[in-house]
Amino acid sequence: MKHGIFVLTAAAILSLSACKKSEEAAAPAAEPAAATTAAAPAPETAAPAAAPAEPSAEDAERAQAQAKLDFATMEDGYINDPKGQWASAAKASTSYGSANGKDSSAQESYSPYHATGAANNESWSNNSQSVGFDWIELSYDKPVSASEVRVALEGGNGAKGITKIELIDTAGQAHTVWSGLSDSKRDERGGRTWIVRKFEPTAYQAKSVKLTFANNVENGYSYVDAVQLIGG
Numbered sequence: 001m002k003h004g005i006f007v008l009t010a011a012a013i014l015s016l017s018a019c020k021k022s023e024e025a026a027a028p029a030a031e032p033a034a035a036t037t038a039a040a041p042a043p044e045t046a047a048p049a050a051a052p053a054e055p056s057a058e059d060a061e062r063a064q065a066q067a068k069l070d071f072a073t074m075e076d077g078y079i080n081d082p083k084g085q086w087a088s089a090a091k092a093s094t095s096y097g098s099a100n101g102k103d104s105s106a107q108e109s110y111s112p113y114h115a116t117g118a119a120n121n122e123s124w125s126n127n128s129q130s131v132g133f134d135w136i137e138l139s140y141d142k143p144v145s146a147s148e149v150r151v152a153l154e155g156g157n158g159a160k161g162i163t164k165i166e167l168i169d170t171a172g173q174a175h176t177v178w179s180g181l182s183d184s185k186r187d188e189r190g191g192r193t194w195i196v197r198k199f200e201p202t203a204y205q206a207k208s209v210k211l212t213f214a215n216n217v218e219n220g221y222s223y224v225d226a227v228q229l230i231g232g
């Protein structure tokens with residue numbers, strides 16, 4: 001602003017001298033005065049207009065609805081993937097309420113049966129919240145050269161504790177396709193969290209998926225709703 005005034009004043013002096021002495025000083029003096037008052041308020045009113053970037057309640061609600069829609073679109077793509085298969089049978093190291101391994105013929109609550117088929121908000125759950133490891137192994141009707149595994153965890157439970165994904169081929173050999181510390185977080189947009197691991201199509205035919213959870217890494221039970229094997 002100070003620069004503006006200075007420039008205008010200098011311009012006024014220049015124009016004054018250009019007009020020589022014959023002109024009255026009053027006329028050019030009015031010009032910079034008017035220009036200065038016109039220029040000054042402009043930046044002052046522009047600055048506060050840009051400042052309020054805080055979203056309104058309406059904006060926040062809209063963003064939340066958009067996040068839910070994004071989740072639904074993502075999940076719909078998984079569910080309708082023609083290359084995806086849902087498990088037809090399962091067995092697990094433990095089930096909630098039972099330290100003994102069970103298979104999907106036991107259809108009581110939280111048995112491995114609830115991890116077969118498409119995601120339906122009913123899940124297998126392990127028996128320990130903090131000690132040791134638990135696993136669940138899911139088998140599929142059609143062995144495939146696999147390229148991806150998708151795990152739907154009810155409420156995101158187990159997203160941090162999952163430590164290994166193995167594929168089991170038609171000869172019964174296990175192949176680790178991912179292991180380590182999970183970088184997955186609970187997906188707040190929907191009722192499930194999808195753990196998605198992609199890899200090069202396997203040279204072998206995969207018929208089962210085995211998931212392992214470290215019970216002390218994530219405090220609480222793991223809930224596996226459904227596991228999808230992708231391949232052709």
Ligand SMILES: [Ca+2]
Pocket residue numbers: 114115116117118119120121122123124224225226
């Ligand atoms: Ca289920």
